Amino acid sequence: MATCQTIRHHGHWSEPADHVALTYDDRFLRRKVLVTTSGARILVDLSKTTSLNHGDALELDNGALVEVLAAQEDLLEIVGGDLRRLAWHIGNRHTPCQIEAGKLLIQRNHVMQDMLHKLGATVIEVAAPFTPEGGAYGHGRTHGHSH
The missing domain is CATH 3.30.70.790 (UreE, C-terminal domain)
Structure with missing residues (x-):
């Protein structure tokens, strides 16, 4: 399972390797396992509770980026x-x-x-x-x- 400890804010990153769709409430997190649209599991382990926005990206420990999308x-x-x-x-x-x-x-x-x-x-x-x-x-x- 990949790990994310860094957030890249909208406009400060390039092409994503994958996507994760989260509701407004789910975009407020510190430590949680997320499942991407391709089925990959990611452990988000941030130093503090963070509000993610549509268009932000999770930077994984291998350098890959996963774009955060606002879910229906x-x-x-x-x-x-x-x-x-x-x-x-x-x-x-x-x-x-x-x-x-x-x-x-x-x-x-x-x-x-x-x-x-x-x-x-x-x-x-x-x-x-x-x-x-x-x-x-x-x-x-x-x-x-x-x-």
Whole structure:
């Protein structure tokens, strides 16, 4: 089994030898065995918990690169209504949100879905890769209010 202790961020590497598709939650890791699209097993053993993004690469101990892809997952697509206001309510609940022209995407959650309906949004259940906005104080995710 190959081992990965180094991450190459999007744009700082060349051709991958393989790929691994991970959900948003699975792209937050420190130590875990992953299975690539070709079936190879990789032990990711990072020095600290890291948020991986679509397009990053795992650098294996043999120098090969495995590209990280955002996997399909169950999401809510929010359209209609005042998207700026809806985005504020989503952010106020510390819910990761992918912002695109004319729509917002969040992970499926019936409580959020109900709230958004009450705020006048049209909410559609979809399956798509999820790449929400990162934190304002650095790359990746933010937790708590220590910033």
